[in-house]
Amino acid sequence: MPRASIDDNKRLNLRVTPKVKATLSRAAALRNTDLTSFVTQSALREAEAVIEDADRIRLSERDSLLVLDLLQNPRPLNDRMRAAIAAMPKPE
Numbered sequence: 001m002p003r004a005s006i007d008d009n010k011r012l013n014l015r016v017t018p019k020v021k022a023t024l025s026r027a028a029a030l031r032n033t034d035l036t037s038f039v040t041q042s043a044l045r046e047a048e049a050v051i052e053d054a055d056r057i058r059l060s061e062r063d064s065l066l067v068l069d070l071l072q073n074p075r076p077l078n079d080r081m082r083a084a085i086a087a088m089p090k091p092e
Helices: 018-030 035-055 061-072 079-087
Strands: none
Touching: 018 035
16 A cells, blocks of 8 residues: 655645636635645545545445355354464463
């Protein structure tokens, strides 16, 4: 998973075209907020959506039914599974 770069300062520098800046400024004005707050809140909403999407596992209907079936009717343990369980660290 990629790691985000985190600096100690609270500054984020962006280079945008004059047209993009004008559009962002107009949108901020329409929301009665300053440009920094508008860009920060918009970017934060998008970042949270991206993170939520990456953290969520989506299953097809077929796979969902398979998982439910396995939970309700677990397969018997085989030798490899027993060995894996035995190799797990014991809780203190």
